[in-house]
Amino acid sequence: MLNDIRKDYLLNRWVVMATHRKRRPVDLARKETDIQKFSRSSCPFCPGNERKTPPASLVYLKGRKSTVRKKDTNGIRHKNWLIRCVPNLYSAFSHPKIGESFSSGKAVGHHEVLIESPNHNEQPANAKISQLVYVINGYIDRLEDLSSKPYVKYVSIFRNYGLDAGASLSHAHSQIIATPMIPTILSDELSASSEYYKANEKCIFCDIVEREKNSPRFIWGNKSFIAFAPWAGVHPFEYWITPKEHQPTLSELRSQTTRDLAIALKTCLNGLRSLLNDPPYNYGFHLSPNEETDKHYHWHLEVYPKLTIWAGFEKSTGIYINVVPPEDAARSMKRIIERN
Template structure:
């Protein structure tokens, strides 16, 4: 049973899914439901996509019970929840996958985006990965998720509103951010023809990294093969720098912001929970209650750390990559 309840104070929908309480919680490898032979996955695979067994949205939701008071609004939780398994190998991660494998994963994300976004009830296809117990994962097996909403989620709606306001002034908001980052230069990790990776001037997390499309690509539906391969390489670079930073499998939340809107640019945001080695950033009273992040360090300092991480070795590719080192 899934349903939506309207938050009258915040003006946004809350997704209610009581079945998620039954999710497996950090099972051992031999009982991992994403490994071959444990549940419905009979054999090894390279990539696989399944409907989420414990969804927050459903393609055929039940009609919710009437609200207890006319003031409160409720609605069916129409949508899609899918799980994208990167590999049948349990003990690996995106950082350990070859660029070619990440490139193939990009094609799966693109294909799923195109198919799901074509459904008339879907307003936003949201692809994300939660990695590490520090961010609350319940399964260690490498995977991402797709939530397709019948509305634009609040964070993306705010970004869209600001982009539209900027457009009214004759400026592209996303272009302005990239131009400002390039002019400053201190927070850039890498640049390619189509993408730029940087720690934003306004970072809320100590090691927050954004990967932004540079030429107005709004969604993955606009990707060609060269774009997918280029993004695969930049993803590999960023995630390997994370792992090399503290010489550990670095936890993060990776989210893809894409909307089929004329004022929009595709971008990825990483929210790593560490503020320093062995020190977690908690979303506590000010962040949760007031909605204002208090960040514990300057992004310029953290960018310098990540820039100094030695470049990793990748397969020979034709993309010209500008690996940014520390700048004075």
């Protein structure tokens, strides 16, 4: 029997679904712990260690009626925060100094860390929903502020969880990088979705949602979101969360949909954790970068569990081999979420 070869919904990217080498969840589950040992006193993201980071670009504080948004200024560091967003000490992109021209040869931009909770281990899989709502609102606030800068073309919001997925600190955190160009995967998705719109007068993601909500790749859904394993996912157990209604970017979330997103995040990440013994993963948002792309681009969150290693073939060709067909991944995820 021959393996399936599939092309991505949008990208010119191919993946072989290796049914012959098919793996069960238990074969891929994380074996030993990769959680780094950080004592609370040395963790720069724990409360009390605010001085170990640069001043925060955003903090949420508990107000009498609602959340109060502040910044650290004049050498003060706010305490008793709910979430905290700080410039990354080892920044890949830095903002230009006043008067500095931002030529294309310099990595101008911003690189920030969003500390998701004062509790060291409040990861999305086990966070309070109200805490995840702060995190999502923090993403939106930073997205809006950074997008308004003239040298910023795209704002990437992502999360690395576990040492093998590139997290160098174990305290629950996400990262935000504002770049002076539109990243390649985004620009490829943008041009393909624009072509699709021209030909069909429809958003391709709205069509994907229609198709996947009743497909064997469907995992979970609530009023506002669905989670599914993408048709040509390149990672075992990869899944995407996307709004059911056409929504170009996160700024359009309202309070009820923000809560629905928090629930979707927690439900699916907790499913992944139970199914594969708390595996490392990366996730990243794909957002419409400007008004011109809003009609045909529909935001989504892509979650990539880190269970296998890309080797010579993948690295040298850009063709991938996935040892867990998305239909199998979705079935296992669905089952564990129903049980949880």
